[in-house]
Amino acid sequence: xxxxxxxxxxxxxxxxxxxxxxxxxxxxxxxxxxxxxxxxxxxxxxxxxxxxxxxxxxxxxxxxxxxxxxxxxxxxxxxxxxxxxxxxxxxxxxxxxxxxxxxxxxxxxxxxxxxxxxxxxxxxxxxxxxxxxxxxxxxxxxxxxxxxxxxxxxxxxxxxxxxxxxxxxxxxxxxxxxxxxxxxxxxxxxxxxxxxxxxxxxxxxxxxxxxxxxxxxxxxxxxxxxxxxxxxxxxxxxxxxxxxxxxxxxxxxxxxxxxxxxxxxxxxx
Ligand code: DGL
Numbered sequence: 001x002x003x004x005x006x007x008x009x010x011x012x013x014x015x016x017x018x019x020x021x022x023x024x025x026x027x028x029x030x031x032x033x034x035x036x037x038x039x040x041x042x043x044x045x046x047x048x049x050x051x052x053x054x055x056x057x058x059x060x061x062x063x064x065x066x067x068x069x070x071x072x073x074x075x076x077x078x079x080x081x082x083x084x085x086x087x088x089x090x091x092x093x094x095x096x097x098x099x100x101x102x103x104x105x106x107x108x109x110x111x112x113x114x115x116x117x118x119x120x121x122x123x124x125x126x127x128x129x130x131x132x133x134x135x136x137x138x139x140x141x142x143x144x145x146x147x148x149x150x151x152x153x154x155x156x157x158x159x160x161x162x163x164x165x166x167x168x169x170x171x172x173x174x175x176x177x178x179x180x181x182x183x184x185x186x187x188x189x190x191x192x193x194x195x196x197x198x199x200x201x202x203x204x205x206x207x208x209x210x211x212x213x214x215x216x217x218x219x220x221x222x223x224x225x226x227x228x229x230x231x232x233x234x235x236x237x238x239x240x241x242x243x244x245x246x247x248x249x250x251x252x253x254x255x256x257x258x259x260x261x262x263x264x265x266x267x268x269x
Pocket of ligand 1: 011012013015016041042043044045073074075076077117120148183184185186
């Protein structure tokens, strides 16, 4: 492997751009290839076996593009396990951060919530990881299936979006948490609205910054940080590039990105 190889970043759609924003800020000399599977989003309500097949298609594409590291900018995919995702490849796989030992300090009540897809909540590993890292903390996960279609459908500032956010915020508040993680990479597109609905007493955390640290450390330890030249951002989707470009402008300077549509090859299993 060499330093100049690109870093791959995957998601089911535009959500992972909220992670790419942090990655590109922290590592401006790196070449990033983002791949969002907008042809088949949402991933969050599909069976595990089907998801594994889809993810294999995303990772094979990026393997052919010769990446040195894969950042899984999707909590639903992360739930499948980095060992499963990376099986048979040379690159390292960095999953989304599920929890942090810091939560013990941040949450005075020792009650931490997370918003995620139904798939992520049902998998149980986020709750387990938060409670393992913080033995005094109790974690509460809430699936928010209405949010991803509304975000991908650009329904910002609509009554439907407001109603959905309020519905989920009301349930979360009833659990008396004081800290909430956005454990779906689409949700930072609504960070302000979610914070407003939860109120000022609740700290909202986007795990993208911690995930970026994890990706950075991994490259530094392997001597693979690109330390010269200018980086680049190539952003690929499997459908609707124009719509995705509009959404991307909420996270990145789209004039600095190259966008295109890609067709994935069916997985060989
Ligand atoms: N952005 C993805 C995540 O972080 C999920 C979106 C979907 O349901 O496809 O979980």
